[in-house]
Amino acid sequence: MGTASLISATATSPNPEWKPxxxxxxxxxxxxxxxxxxxxxxxxxxxxxxxxxxTGQKAWVANITPRITDSTGERDICLNLAFSAAGLAxxxxxxxxLATFSRPFQEGMTTxxxxxxxxxxxxxxxxxxxxxxxxxxxxxxxxxxxxQSALDPxxxxxxxxxxSLGLTIADQIPLRVNLDKDQVRHEHFGFADGISxxxxxxxxxxxxxxxxxxxxxxxxxxxxxxxxNAPAIGxxxxxxxxxxQYLKPATMEGFFDLGLNGTYMVFRQLKQDVAKFWNNMKAxxxxxxxxxxxxxxxxxxxxxxxxTLAGDMLTPTGSADGNDMTFFASDPTGFGCPITxxxxxxxxxxxxxxxQKDTEDMINAxxxxxxxxxxxIYGIPIADRYVDDGVDRGLIFLCMNSEIERQFxxxxxxxxxxxxxxxxxxxxxxxxxxxxxFSIPSKPVRQQPIIDTFITPxxxxxxxxxxxxxxxxxxxxx
Amino acid sequence: xxxxxxxxxxADPDSLKLMRQRVQALANxxxxxxxxxxxxxxxxxxxxxxxxxxxIIEDGHFDPLxxxxxxxEGEPETYWQSVxxxxxxxxRGIFACTKEAKExxxxxxxxxxxxxxxxxxxxxxxxxxxxxxxxxxxxxxLSISRGxxxxxxxxxxxxxxxxxxxxxxxxxxxxxxxxxxxQKYEWLRQAEAPTTDQALNTYKWSTLRPVVPWLVTVILLxxxxxxxxxxxxxxHLLHWWGGLPGHSLSFHFAVRFxxxxxxxxxxxLLLASAIVRxxxxxxxxxxxxxxTDFTQDHPALSPDQLKLFASQEDHIVQNHLASMVLVKPGMxxxxxIRAALRALHLVVPLVAWNxxxxxxxxxxxxxxxxxxxxxxxxxxxxxxxxxxxxxxxFVDKAAHGLTLxxxxxxxxxxxxxxxxxxxxxxxxxxxxxxxxxxQNILWYSAYSDLTVNQIIRNASIVDGLRKASMQQxxxxxxxxxx
Numbered sequence: 001m002g003t004a005s006l007i008s009a010t011a012t013s014p015n016p017e018w019k020p021x022x023x024x025x026x027x028x029x030x031x032x033x034x035x036x037x038x039x040x041x042x043x044x045x046x047x048x049x050x051x052x053x054x055t056g057q058k059a060w061v062a063n064i065t066p067r068i069t070d071s072t073g074e075r076d077i078c079l080n081l082a083f084s085a086a087g088l089a090x091x092x093x094x095x096x097x098l099a100t101f102s103r104p105f106q107e108g109m110t111t112x113x114x115x116x117x118x119x120x121x122x123x124x125x126x127x128x129x130x131x132x133x134x135x136x137x138x139x140x141x142x143x144x145x146x147x148q149s150a151l152d153p154x155x156x157x158x159x160x161x162x163x164s165l166g167l168t169i170a171d172q173i174p175l176r177v178n179l180d181k182d183q184v185r186h187e188h189f190g191f192a193d194g195i196s197x198x199x200x201x202x203x204x205x206x207x208x209x210x211x212x213x214x215x216x217x218x219x220x221x222x223x224x225x226x227x228x229n230a231p232a233i234g235x236x237x238x239x240x241x242x243x244x245q246y247l248k249p250a251t252m253e254g255f256f257d258l259g260l261n262g263t264y265m266v267f268r269q270l271k272q273d274v275a276k277f278w279n280n281m282k283a284x285x286x287x288x289x290x291x292x293x294x295x296x297x298x299x300x301x302x303x304x305x306x307x308t309l310a311g312d313m314l315t316p317t318g319s320a321d322g323n324d325m326t327f328f329a330s331d332p333t334g335f336g337c338p339i340t341x342x343x344x345x346x347x348x349x350x351x352x353x354x355x356q357k358d359t360e361d362m363i364n365a366x367x368x369x370x371x372x373x374x375x376x377i378y379g380i381p382i383a384d385r386y387v388d389d390g391v392d393r394g395l396i397f398l399c400m401n402s403e404i405e406r407q408f409x410x411x412x413x414x415x416x417x418x419x420x421x422x423x424x425x426x427x428x429x430x431x432x433x434x435x436x437x438f439s440i441p442s443k444p445v446r447q448q449p450i451i452d453t454f455i456t457p458x459x460x461x462x463x464x465x466x467x468x469x470x471x472x473x474x475x476x477x478x
Numbered sequence: 479x480x481x482x483x484x485x486x487x488x489a490d491p492d493s494l495k496l497m498r499q500r501v502q503a504l505a506n507x508x509x510x511x512x513x514x515x516x517x518x519x520x521x522x523x524x525x526x527x528x529x530x531x532x533x534i535i536e537d538g539h540f541d542p543l544x545x546x547x548x549x550x551e552g553e554p555e556t557y558w559q560s561v562x563x564x565x566x567x568x569x570r571g572i573f574a575c576t577k578e579a580k581e582x583x584x585x586x587x588x589x590x591x592x593x594x595x596x597x598x599x600x601x602x603x604x605x606x607x608x609x610x611x612x613x614x615x616x617x618x619x620l621s622i623s624r625g626x627x628x629x630x631x632x633x634x635x636x637x638x639x640x641x642x643x644x645x646x647x648x649x650x651x652x653x654x655x656x657x658x659x660x661q662k663y664e665w666l667r668q669a670e671a672p673t674t675d676q677a678l679n680t681y682k683w684s685t686l687r688p689v690v691p692w693l694v695t696v697i698l699l700x701x702x703x704x705x706x707x708x709x710x711x712x713x714h715l716l717h718w719w720g721g722l723p724g725h726s727l728s729f730h731f732a733v734r735f736x737x738x739x740x741x742x743x744x745x746x747l748l749l750a751s752a753i754v755r756x757x758x759x760x761x762x763x764x765x766x767x768x769x770t771d772f773t774q775d776h777p778a779l780s781p782d783q784l785k786l787f788a789s790q791e792d793h794i795v796q797n798h799l800a801s802m803v804l805v806k807p808g809m810x811x812x813x814x815i816r817a818a819l820r821a822l823h824l825v826v827p828l829v830a831w832n833x834x835x836x837x838x839x840x841x842x843x844x845x846x847x848x849x850x851x852x853x854x855x856x857x858x859x860x861x862x863x864x865x866x867x868x869x870x871x872f873v874d875k876a877a878h879g880l881t882l883x884x885x886x887x888x889x890x891x892x893x894x895x896x897x898x899x900x901x902x903x904x905x906x907x908x909x910x911x912x913x914x915x916x917q918n919i920l921w922y923s924a925y926s927d928l929t930v931n932q933i934i935r936n937a938s939i940v941d942g943l944r945k946a947s948m949q950q951x952x953x954x955x956x957x958x959x960x
Contacts, residue, residue: 103784113788117864228904287639333958358837365837365874368904405866413792414867420795420929425629437638444648444957445640448633 018200018217030069039144042175047139049090056166062475078144082463084129087138092477100235104404129461175376192311198370223260232402234259246473261467268397269459275388277454284449304430306341327351334441339422342431371399485546487576497575505920520564526550532920549843607845609822613833613930616677625936648953682831712738774889777913794926801914804888815886838871862929877901
C-alpha cells in the first residue's frame with residue numbers, strides 16, 4: 001500500500017473510533033475520551049497533601065472519587081483527578097508499588113538529567129511534581145463546566161472540602177477557551193489550536209489498516225493494546241490488603257492491575273508573552289519577502305507556526321483546509337509549511353522520509369510518538385497584540401500518553417527542540433524554543449530571521465490519571 | 479577511507495581496579511566536565527581521529543574486557559603513531575594491567591622505563607569489525623571542517639534576508655556564491671581527489687570487489703567438475719546405447735549434445751533437490767530453535783545504572799552506545815551468526831553507501847565484532863540524537879537488519895525466520911539493549927556539533943561550489959541546501 005492509498009484511506013474508510021465497553025467506560029476518567037468541547041470554563045486546582053501521619057489526603061480521595069467523571073456519558077460538571085509520584089507516596093503507596101510506575105513518572109519532570117533533556121530550567125518554576133520542591137504538587141484536580149456560574153459553586157465546594165480535610169492549594173489556574181466566530185479555539189497568539197490529534201482505534205487493527213492519524217488505544221490508555229501489539233505496561237500492586245476488592249488481576253500471578261484504564265498525564269504551564277511575539281514578528285519580517293511582496297508580521301508568524309491563524313496548513317500554493325495532508329508528496333522542501341515550523345516539528349508525518357517508498361514506514365514510525373492533547377489557555381486575551389498589558393497569560397499544555405519517554409519526551413527532544421531537526425542547523429522550534437534562526441525555504445535562497453523567545457515554562461510535572469477502580473483502591477489504602 | 483579498529487584486551491583481574499583508575503584518569507584529564515574547562519586537548523591533536531571510546535566490560539563468566547574503540551581515517555599504522563604521540567604514557571599504564579601485557583612476547587614493553595613503541599602491541603591486538611556501517615563515508619576530517627566553515631560563512635553571507643542574492647535566479651546565486659567562495663577559500667581552486675562520487679563508488683564495492691575473483695574461480699571450478707562429470711556420464715550412456723550408426727557426424731554431435739544436456743539437467747536437479755532438502759531440514763531446526771529458545775521478557779534494569787546513562791547522554795549532538803551480549807550456543811547458531819554478520823559485511827556498503835540504513839541516517843560509525851572465539855558479540859555505535867530516538871529508529875526503520883545481527887544472541891526477543899519479529903517487539907528489545915549496554919569511561923567525538931545529515935549537507939554545498947556552472951534544476955536543488 002503506497003502513500004496514495006494511505007491518504008485515500010483517511011478520506012474514505014477510516015476505522016471506527018475506539019469505543020470503550022460499558023464496563024471500561026465506567027472505569028475510564030472522562031478526560032481520556034473527551035476534551036469536553038461544550039465545557040468552556042474550567043479550573044485546575046493544584047493540591048498539596050499534608051505530610052504523614054496526617055490522613056486527610058486518603059479521606060479526600062475517598063470523598064471525591066464518587067464525583068469523578070467517568071466516560072459513560074455527558075455531565076454538566078466534569079471532575080478529573082491525577083496524582084504525582086510524590087502524591088502517591090504520601091497517599092501510602094509502598095516503594096515497591098511506586099517502582100512499577102514508568103521511570104519518568106517516578107523521577108518527575110525536574111531531575112537534572114531530564115531538565116537538560118527537555119531544555120528546561122525548573123529552578124525558576126512556580127510549581128512542579130518534585131518531592132524536593134517546596135511547591136510540589138501532589139494532585140491535580142480538574143473541574144470543567146459549561147458556564148462560569150455553574151463552575152464557581154463547584155470550585156467553592158471542592159475547595160472547602162479539601163481545606164477542611166487539612167489539604168492545601170499550591171496554586172489554582174482558571175482556564176478558558178477563546179472561540180472565533182466558527183467556534184474554533186484559539187490560543188493567545190491568535191492561532192487556532194488543538195487541530196491535529198491522533199484518533200484512537202482498536203488495538204487489534206493492524207498497522208497497515210490504520211489511516212493517517214489513527215493509533216492503537218494503548219498508546220494512551222494503560223493496559224490496552226499499544227503500538228507494539230502488546231498491552232501498555234502500567235503499575236501493579238501485590239495481592240495484599242484490599243487490592244482484590246477493587247482492582248482486576250494483572251497478567252502476572254499474584255498482582256493486581258493499578259494501571260489498567262489509567263494514563264500518564266503531562267502538565268506544563270507555558271507563559272506566553274503575546275506583545276513580544278508580535279513585535280518580534282513585525283521587526284523580524286521587516287526585510288523579508290512573501291514571494292515578491294514585502295512580508296508582514298502575520299506572514300512570518302504563520303510561517304513559524306506552519307498554519308494560518310485560522311488553522312489551515314500552509315502549502316506551496318497557499319493553504320489547505322483540514323488535517324489529512326502529508327508532506328512528502330505536496331511540500332517536500334517546505335516552500336509552503338517550513339520543515340522546521342512548529343506544526344511540522346510537532347508531527348512530521350512523512351516529511352522526513354528520504355524517498356517516496358519510505359513514506360508509509362515514516363508515517364507509521366511518526367505515529368509511535370503521538371500524544372493526546374487536552375490543553376487550555378489561562379489569562380484574559382490581550383486587547384492590542386502589540387502592547388504589553390502585564391497580564392499573566394499562557395497555555396496549560398496537558399497531554400496523555402502511555403509511555404512518557406517514547407511519546408511526550410520524544411516529541412519534545414527529538415522533534416520540537418532538536419537543534420538539528422530535519423536538516424536544520426542550530427535552530428529550535430520557532431514558537432516554543434529559545435532565540436535562534438528560523439529557516440524559511442524560499443526562492444532562490446532561504447530567508448532566515450532570528451526568532452526570539454516568547455514562551456517560558458513556569459511549572460510542570462508528570463502525573464498519573466488513575467481509573468475509577470484505582471481511585472477507589474487509593475481512597476481505601478490502609 | 480574510514481576505518482574501525484578495536485583493541486580488545488583481557489584485564490588482569492588483580493589489576494582491574496588500577497586499570498579502571500588509569501582509564502578514568504585519562505578520561506578526566508581529557509574531559510574534565512567542568513564548565514569552561516578546555517577538553518580533549520590531546521585527542522584533538524590526533525589528525526585522523528573521528529571517534530574514540532574506552533570501556534571495561536564486566537561479565538560474571540569472564541574476566542573483564544578492555545574495549546578501546548577507534549574510528550579513524552587512513553592507514554592504521556600512521557594512526558597509531560599519532561595516537562601514541564599523544565597518549566603513549568597513558569596507554570602503556572592501562573595496557574600494563576592486562577593479561578596480554580604479562581605474556582612473554584610483550585612483557586618487556588611494559589617494564590618501567592621502557593620507551594619502545596607500542597605500535598606492534600596495538601597491531602597485534604587489533605580487531606576488525608565483523609560488520610560495520612559508516613554514515614558519511616566520503617568525508618575526511620579535513621572535508622568535514624571545511625564543509626562546516628563554508629556552511630557557516632555562507633549563512634552570514636546570505637544573512638537573515640538572503641541579501642542581494644535573492645534578486646538572482648538559482649544559477650545566478652550559484653555563480654555569485656562560487657565567485658565569492660573562490661576568493662575566500664584557496665583550497666577550493668585545487669581539484670579534489672578523490673571526489674565525493676569517486677569515494678562513494680570505491681566504498682560501495684569495497685567489500686564485494688575482493689570477493690569477485692574468488693567467486694569466479696569457484697564458479698569455474700564447479701562448471702569444470704560438473705562438465706567432466708556429465709561428459710563422462712553421457713559417454714557411458716551413449717556407449718551403452720551402442721552408438722549411432724548410419725547417421726551424419728553433425729547428427730551424431732547433436733544427439734551427443736542433447737543427451738549430455740539432459741543428463742546434466744537431471745544431475746543438476748538432483749543436486750538442487752539435495753541442497754533444498756538439507757536447507758529445509760536446517761530451516762526446520764532453526765524454526766524449532768526460534769520457537770523454543772529461552773528468552774528474557776523483562777530484562778532487569780537497575781535504576782542507578784539508568785541514571786548514570788542519563789547523566790552521560792545528550793550533552794552533544796551525538797551519543798555513544800557500547801553493548802556486549804552472549805551468542806547462543808549450538809553449531810547452527812554459531813554458523814548463522816557468522817553467516818549473518820558476513821552477509822551484512824558484504825551488503826551494507828552496497829545498500830547503505832549513502833548513509834541510509836533503511837530510512838535512517840543517524841549513524842556516524844557503528845560496528846559488530848564477534849569476540850572470544852565468537853562466544854560474544856560486541857556492538858559499538860556513535861549516533862545522532864537520543865538513545866530513545868536511536869533505538870526507536872532501530873525498531874521502526876531497521877528492525878530486519880538488527881534482528882539478523884542480534885537474533886542469534888542470548889536473551890534477544892523471539893525472532894521468526896532470522897529477520898522477522900525480534901527487534902519489532904519494541905519494549906522488550908529496548909530493555910534488552912539497555913541491559914546489555916556498558917557505560918563508556920572515555921568517549922570523544924571530533925565533531926560534536928555535526929549530524930551525519932549536516933556533514934553530508936555541507937559536503938554537497940562544497941561539491942556544488944566546485945562546479946563551474948549549473949543548469950536551472952540542479953542549481954535550484956543546490957540552493958535549497960543553503
